[in-house]
Amino acid sequence: xxxxxxxxxxxxxxxxxxxxxxxxxxxxxxxxxxxxxxxxxxxxxxxxxxxxxxxxxxxxxxxxxxxxxxxxxxxxxxxxxxxxxxxxxxxxxxxxxxxxxxxxxxxxxxxxxxxxxxxxxxxxxxxxxxxxxxxxxxxxxxxxxxxxxxxxxxxxxxxxxx
Amino acid sequence: xxxxxxxxxxxxxxxxxxxxxxxxxxxxxxxxxxxxxxxxxxxxxxxxxxxxxxxxxxxxxxxxxxxxxxxxxxxxxxxxxxxxxxxxxxxxxxxxxxxxxxxxxxxxxxxxxxxxxxxxxxxxxxxxxxxxxxxxxxxxxxxxxxxxxxxxxxxxxxxxxxxxxxxxxxxxxxxxxxxxxxxxxxxxxxxxxxxxxxxxxxxxxxxxxxxxxxxxxxxxxxxxxxxxxxxxxxxxxxxxxxxxxxxxxxxxxxxxxxxxxxxxxxxxxxxxxxxxxxxxxxxxxxxxxxxxxxxxxxxxxxxxxxxxxxxxxxxxxxxxxxxxxxxxxxxxxxxxxxxxxxxxxxxxxxxxxxxxxxxxxxxxxxxxxxxxxxxxxxxxxxxxxxxxxxxxxxxxxxxxxxxxxxxxxxxxxxxxxxxxxxxxxxxxxxxxxxxxxxxxxxxxxxxxxxxxxxxxxxxxxxxxxxxxxxxxxxxxxxxxxxxxxxxxxxxxxxxxxxxxxxxxxxxxxxxxxxxxxxxxxxxxxxxxxxxxxxxxxxxxxxxxxxxxxxxxxxxxxxxxxx
Numbered sequence: 001x002x003x004x005x006x007x008x009x010x011x012x013x014x015x016x017x018x019x020x021x022x023x024x025x026x027x028x029x030x031x032x033x034x035x036x037x038x039x040x041x042x043x044x045x046x047x048x049x050x051x052x053x054x055x056x057x058x059x060x061x062x063x064x065x066x067x068x069x070x071x072x073x074x075x076x077x078x079x080x081x082x083x084x085x086x087x088x089x090x091x092x093x094x095x096x097x098x099x100x101x102x103x104x105x106x107x108x109x110x111x112x113x114x115x116x117x118x119x120x121x122x123x124x125x126x127x128x129x130x131x132x133x134x135x136x137x138x139x140x141x142x143x144x145x146x147x148x149x150x151x152x153x154x155x156x157x158x159x160x161x162x
Numbered sequence: 163x164x165x166x167x168x169x170x171x172x173x174x175x176x177x178x179x180x181x182x183x184x185x186x187x188x189x190x191x192x193x194x195x196x197x198x199x200x201x202x203x204x205x206x207x208x209x210x211x212x213x214x215x216x217x218x219x220x221x222x223x224x225x226x227x228x229x230x231x232x233x234x235x236x237x238x239x240x241x242x243x244x245x246x247x248x249x250x251x252x253x254x255x256x257x258x259x260x261x262x263x264x265x266x267x268x269x270x271x272x273x274x275x276x277x278x279x280x281x282x283x284x285x286x287x288x289x290x291x292x293x294x295x296x297x298x299x300x301x302x303x304x305x306x307x308x309x310x311x312x313x314x315x316x317x318x319x320x321x322x323x324x325x326x327x328x329x330x331x332x333x334x335x336x337x338x339x340x341x342x343x344x345x346x347x348x349x350x351x352x353x354x355x356x357x358x359x360x361x362x363x364x365x366x367x368x369x370x371x372x373x374x375x376x377x378x379x380x381x382x383x384x385x386x387x388x389x390x391x392x393x394x395x396x397x398x399x400x401x402x403x404x405x406x407x408x409x410x411x412x413x414x415x416x417x418x419x420x421x422x423x424x425x426x427x428x429x430x431x432x433x434x435x436x437x438x439x440x441x442x443x444x445x446x447x448x449x450x451x452x453x454x455x456x457x458x459x460x461x462x463x464x465x466x467x468x469x470x471x472x473x474x475x476x477x478x479x480x481x482x483x484x485x486x487x488x489x490x491x492x493x494x495x496x497x498x499x500x501x502x503x504x505x506x507x508x509x510x511x512x513x514x515x516x517x518x519x520x521x522x523x524x525x526x527x528x529x530x531x532x533x534x535x536x537x538x539x540x541x542x543x544x545x546x547x548x549x550x551x552x553x554x555x556x557x558x559x560x561x562x563x564x565x566x567x568x569x570x571x572x573x574x575x576x577x578x579x580x581x582x583x584x585x586x587x588x589x590x591x592x593x594x595x596x597x598x599x600x601x602x603x604x605x606x607x608x609x610x611x612x613x614x615x616x617x618x619x620x621x622x623x624x625x626x627x628x629x630x631x632x633x634x635x636x637x638x639x640x641x642x643x644x645x646x647x648x649x650x651x652x653x654x655x656x657x658x659x660x661x662x663x664x665x666x667x668x669x670x671x672x673x674x675x676x677x678x679x680x681x682x683x684x685x686x687x688x689x690x691x692x693x694x695x696x697x698x699x700x701x702x703x704x705x706x707x708x709x710x711x712x713x714x715x716x717x718x719x720x721x722x723x724x
Contacts, residue, residue, distance in 0.1 A: 013515055015551050019522035026535040057511060084514030105518035109525055 004030040005120060006048060010040040010066065011055040011082065020053075023109065029116075037061030041069055049077055051119050053112075054099075056083035056090060064090075064097060071098035076127055078119040082107075131157060185480055193476040200468050208461075224413040227426030227439045230376055232411050234367050235428035235437040238380075241366055242432040245341055245358065246324045248277045253345040253354040262286060267297035280362040282338060287353040289318065289346075298357070300334060317344045317353055326433045329360055329388045329397060337397045339388075360397070364389040367437075377440040381405070388435055405429070405436045513563075516555035523548045523555075575619040575701060582616050582648055582655060583609045589627045590646065594635065602641040610649045614724060622698045623720075626706075629691040630659045630718045637663025637716060653724050654704070660717040666710040674708065 007029045011017045014035060021031040032047065034040035038061050044052070052070060056063035067079055078100040083090065091102040100119040103112060134157050142150045252258060252270055259266055267284060274281040283298020291309025308314045313325040329339045342355040367389075368378055379390035385404035387395050395401055402418050405427035413426050426439040527548055530540040590605060598605050634644050642662040649656050666674070666681060673679045675696050696706050703723050710716035 013519060015555075016515070016519045016522055019519070019526045019548075023522065023526050023529055026529050084511040084518065105514045106521040107518070108521075 002030060004028060005116075006030045006032075006050045007116070008032050008034065008040060008044060008049045008052040010034045010037065010053065010058070010063075012036070012058045013055075027113070037063070037066035040066055041073070044070060044074060044077070049074070050123060051116060052077060052079045053082055054079050056081055056094070057085060064093065067094060067097050067099055076123050078123045080115055080119055185484055188483060189476060189480045192479050193472060196472045196476050197469070200472055201465075204468070223441065224424060224426065226372075227376070227424065227441070228411060228413050228428075229426075230372055230378075231426035231428040231437050231439040234370060234373065234378055234439065235411070235430050237370055238363070238367055238435075238437060239430050239432050241363060242326065242341075242430070245278060245280065245356075246326075246343065246432070248274055248281075249324070249341060249343045249354055249356055250345075253343050253352065262295045264295070264297070267295045271297040274356065278362075280358045280360075280366075282357040282359050284357075285355045287314070287355065289351045289353075291318075291353075313340070313342055314353065317342055318351065320344075328382045328386070328434070331398065360389045375442055377442050379403075379438045379440075380435045381438060382436075383407075383434050394440065401438075403427075403438055403440075405438065513559050516558040519555040520552050523552050575622065577617055577619055579615045579617055580620045580623075582613055582657065585620055585624060586627060586646060586648065586657070589624055589631065593628055594631055598635060598644070601635070601638075603635060603638055604641075604643040606643065606645050608645065608647040613648060613650055613655065616655055616722060616724065618702055618722065619698075623702070623722075626695040626698050626720060627657070627659075629695045630706075630720070633691065633718070634659050634661035634663065634716075637661050637665070639664065650724075655722050655724060657720040657722070658717055659719075660715060662715045665712045665715050667712045671708060671710055675706075 005028075007024060009017060009021055009024075009031055010033075011020075012035050017033050017035065021033050024031050032043055032049070034043055037058055040052075040054070054063050054067055054070070058066075063081065063083070067081065070077060070079055079098070080101045080103055081091075081094045081099045082103050082105055084105045094102055100122055101115045103115055135154065138150060138153045138157070142153060252274065257266065258270060262270070267286070271281065271284045274284060283296065283300060285293055285298075286295040287308060288294050291307045291311070291314050293306060293308070309318075313327055316322055317325050324341065324343045327340045329337050331337060337360055338357050339360060340355050340357050342353055344351055344353045346352050364378075364380075367373065377391050377394050379394055379401070380388040381401045381403065382388055385401050387397050387399050387401045390397055390399075390401075403414070403416065403423070403425055405412075405414060405425075407429070411426075411428035413424065416423050416425075423440065427436050429436045527545060529535045530544070586607070586609075590607070595605065631644070631646075638644070638661055644662075645658070645660040647656075647658040647660070649658075670681055674681070674692050676693065692706075699706050699720055699722070704721050707719040707721060708716060709719075
C-alpha cells in the first residue's frame with residue numbers, strides 16, 4: 001500500500017499546476033491535479049486525501065465554495081488556500097470556512113512545505129483527539145459489557161475509511 | 163447633483179448649498195402636492211354642497227313666490243266675490259226702489275260703504291242702458307247711454323252674472339274699476355254698477371301675512387299694470403312681466419335690462435287679472451352674513467389643521483430624503499474606496515499568478531539538476547519549454563505594469579510660481595482654439611482680473627486642463643460652447659470649465675473618477691483621464707468638483723488652495 005501523503009492540488013493555471021505537482025512528487029508526495037472546483041470535488045469523492053491546495057480565484061466554481069464543500073464532505077481533510085490576490089478579508093473568510101492556512105502566490109517552496117507539515121500535524125491531532133474521545137465514550141458506555149463487545153466497538157473506530 | 167473627487171469633505175460648502183436648494187425645492191413641491199391632495203377633494207365637496215344649497219334656497223324662494231302669489235290671488239278672489247255679493251244683495255234687496263230716489267241711493271251707497279270702503283259710487287241703469295240714478299262723490303253728469311258698452315252688452319245678454327272691468331282712468335283721471343250686476347228679466351231688467359277704489363284693494367292684499375317681503379302687483383291679460391307698488395311700475399303702464407295663461411299659477415324667469423328677474427304668478431278666477439309676486443330686493447342681509455361667518459368659524463380651524471398636518475408631513479418626507487442622501491453620499495465614498503481596492507487586488511492577482519509560475523518553473527529546473535532529486539536524466543532540451551514558459555510569464559507581468567504605468571505616470575511635482583491665466587491661455591491657444599473653431603465650439607474665457615500668482619506644477623496642471631477641456635469638447639456634439647472661468651474665492655482659486663454638452667446622469671457621475679471608467683465610446687476614451695487628473699489635483703492639495711445634469715452639460719471645477 002502507498003504510504004505517501006496524499007495531496008490534491010486545484011488551480012486553473014495549468015503551467016503552475018504541472019510544475020508544483022512535479023516538484024512535490026519529487027519530494028515524495030502523492031499528488032493529484034484538478035483545474036476546476038467541480039472536478040476536484042469529484043476526485044475527492046473517489047480517492048482519499050490527507051491535504052488539499054486550493055486556488056481562490058477560479059473560473060466556474062469559486063475557491064470559497066469548493067473549500068466549503070470539501071470541508072463538509074471530508075472531516076479530516078485539511079485545505080490550504082493559494083491565491084495571487086492576497087487580501088486580508090478573503091483570508092479571514094477562508095479561515096471561517098475551515099481552511100487550515102492561506103498562502104499568497106508566489107511563495108517559497110520551503111514555506112509551502114512548512115504549511116503542509118503543519119496541516120498534516122493538525123490533521124493527525126484532530127484524528128487523535130477524536131479517537132480519544134471515542135475511546136472514552138465507548139469505555140463509559142460499555143461499562144459492564146463483555147470485553148468482546150468493547151473490542152468490536154473499538155475496532156469499528158480504528159478504520160481507515162475516514 | 164454634485165460630486166467631488168478625493169476625500170468627500172473636499173467641497174462641503176458647494177455641496178451643501180446645492181443640496182439645500184434641492185431640499186427646499188423638494189419641500190415646496192411635496193407641500194403643494196400634499197396640500198392639493200388634502201384640499202382639493204375638500205374644496206370640490208364644498209363647492210358642490212354650496213351649489214346644492216344655493217339651488218335649494220333658490221327652489222325654496224321660488225316655491226315661496228308661487229305660493230304667495232296663489233295665496234294672495236285667492237284672497238283677492240274672495241274679496242271680489244264678496245264685493246259682487248254685496249252688489250247682488252243690494253240689487254235684489256226690497257229697499258231698492260225702482261226708480262230709486264236720490265235718498266235711497268244715498269243710503270244704498272252707505273250700506274255698501276259699510277261692507278267695504280273700496281266702493282266709491284253707485285249707478286243704476288235701466289234695460290236700455292240709460293243711467294237712472296247715481297250716488298257718489300262726483301257731480302252728476304248729463305245722462306249717457308251705455309247700451310253699446312261692452313260690459314253692458316255682456317251683462318244684458320246674460321253671458322255673465324256680473325262684470326268686472328279693468329282699471330282705467332276715466333274722466334275722473336283717477337285709476338278705478340267698476341263692477342256691475344243685473345237683475346230682472348229682459349225689458350224690466352235693472353243694472354247696478356259700482357266704482358271701486360283699487361288702492362284699498364291693494365292695501366287689503368298686501369296686509370296678508372308674508373306679503374311684506376314681496377312686491378305684489380296685478381296685471382291684466384294684456385300685461386298692463388292694474389295695481390302696482392310704486393317701486394316696480396305705475397298703474398296702467400305696460401308691465402314687462404306678462405305671465406302665461408296656462409298653467410294658472412307658476413314661477414317665471416325673464417330677463418329685463420340684462421337682469422334676471424324671477425316672479426311668481428297666479429291668475430284670478432273672478433277677474434281677468436294675474437297676481438304677480440317678486441322678491442323685494444334686500445339691502446345687505448345680516449342673517450346671511452351671520453351664516454357665512456359661522457361656516458368660516460368652523461372651516462378655519464379645519465383648514466389650519468389640514469395646513470399644519472400637510473406641512474409637517476412634507477417636512478417629514480423631506481427629512482427622510484435628506485437622511486437618505488446623507489447615506490447615499492457615504493455609500494458613494496466607500497464605493498469609490500472599494501473600487502480602488504478592487505483595482506489593486508486585481509492587479510496583484512494578475513501579476514502574482516505569472517510570478518508563481520516563474521517561481522515554480524525555476525524551482526523545478528533547480529530540482530531537476532539537483533542530484534538529490536534528479537537521477538541524471540535531465541537534458542538541456544528539457545529545459546527549453548520551461549524557459550519559454552518563464553519568459554511568457556514575464557511578458558504577462560510586463561503588459562500589466564505597462565498598463566499601470568499609464569495610470570500612475572506622474573509621481574513628482576516641480577513647484578514654482580505661475581500665472582494661471584497665462585497658463586490657461588497657452589493651453590487653450592495651443593491645443594484647442596483651432597480644433598474647436600473647426601467643430602463650431604465657441605470658447606469664452608472669464609478671468610478674475612486680480613488673480614494672485616499660484617505655486618503649482620505647471621506641466622501637471624496643464625495636463626489636467628487639457629484632460630478636462632478634451633472631455634468638454636468630446637461631450638459636445640455639433641455646435642456648442644465652452645466657458646472657462648477662473649475666480650478667487652476665499653483661500654482658493656477655482657478654475658471652472660463648463661460645457662454645453664450632453665451631461666451625465668447620477669450613476670455616471672458616481673463613477674467618473676474610477677480608473678478605466680469612461681462615458682465615451684469604445685476606443686475614444688481610456689477611462690484614465692479623470693482619475694489621473696484627480697490624482698494630480700489632489701497631489702497639488704486641491705480637488706476637482708463636478709456638477710452635471712443629463713442633457714444640459716457639465717461643469718468641472720479645479721479648486722486649488724492658495
